[in-house]
Amino acid sequence: GAGVSQSPSNKVTEKGKDVELRCDPISGHTALYWYRQRLGQGLEFLIYFQGNSAPDKSGLPSDRFSAERTGESVSTLTIQRTQQEDSAVYLCASSYQTGLAAGGELFFGEGSRLTVL
Amino acid sequence: DAKTTQPPSMDCAEGRAANLPCNHSTISGNEYVYWYRQIHSQGPQYIIHGLKNNETNEMASLIITEDRKSSTLILPHATLRDTAVYYCIVRADYGKLTFGQGTILTVHP
Numbered sequence: 500g501a502g503v504s505q506s507p508s509n510k511v512t513e514k515g516k517d518v519e520l521r522c523d524p525i526s527g528h529t530a531l532y533w534y535r536q537r538l539g540q541g542l543e544f545l546i547y548f549q550g551n552s553a554p555d556k557s558g559l560p561s562d563r564f565s566a567e568r569t570g571e572s573v574s575t576l577t578i579q580r581t582q583q584e585d586s587a588v589y590l591c592a593s594s595y596q597t598g599l600a601a602g603g604e605l606f607f608g609e610g611s612r613l614t615v616l
Numbered sequence: 617d618a619k620t621t622q623p624p625s626m627d628c629a630e631g632r633a634a635n636l637p638c639n640h641s642t643i644s645g646n647e648y649v650y651w652y653r654q655i656h657s658q659g660p661q662y663i664i665h666g667l668k669n670n671e672t673n674e675m676a677s678l679i680i681t682e683d684r685k686s687s688t689l690i691l692p693h694a695t696l697r698d699t700a701v702y703y704c705i706v707r708a709d710y711g712k713l714t715f716g717q718g719t720i721l722t723v724h725p
Binding site for chain 1: 650652658659660661662665711712713714715716717718
């Protein structure tokens, strides 16, 4: 497709379960970002990938959170043993490059809404 | 990345220009000014960015002061669909964008 695609769009899970969230970036985009947005709050940076490597994972809130990217394309954000405070919209973005020449702007998906009961 | 300061909210009448200010007094020479917006329940949308020259595209204009310590995003003819949270971000050459609280712009009829 033309834009960043995220799945599932909505996920309801029980506390303690593991969840996987998927992001398909725009084709050819080398950089990929994950953000979290709790209800009524701003965007929190989680991690970004340049290719398949993650130079900055400083925003991952705990070791229950992990992410990987393969083939310089699809990325998966995994949350283990989910807690109620993990409830949020998880947003993925991609950019052609991380540098600030033309093409460095981020394009966001519509997000995956996670609800932990 | 340098911190930005934006008013928490602004109103604008439909059809009028919306001028959204941003202060970034600690911006360094290699940092760009980016503007994004987030319409309710959607992912953020890129609007425009610049380094020191004024920029214009089909969505908006960006005016950066000569000392680069502040900037203004201009939506020349605001519509109801422009109601959103507008984020001003300064960013060095690579890596993450750090979003602040932004300005809630409400365009009213």
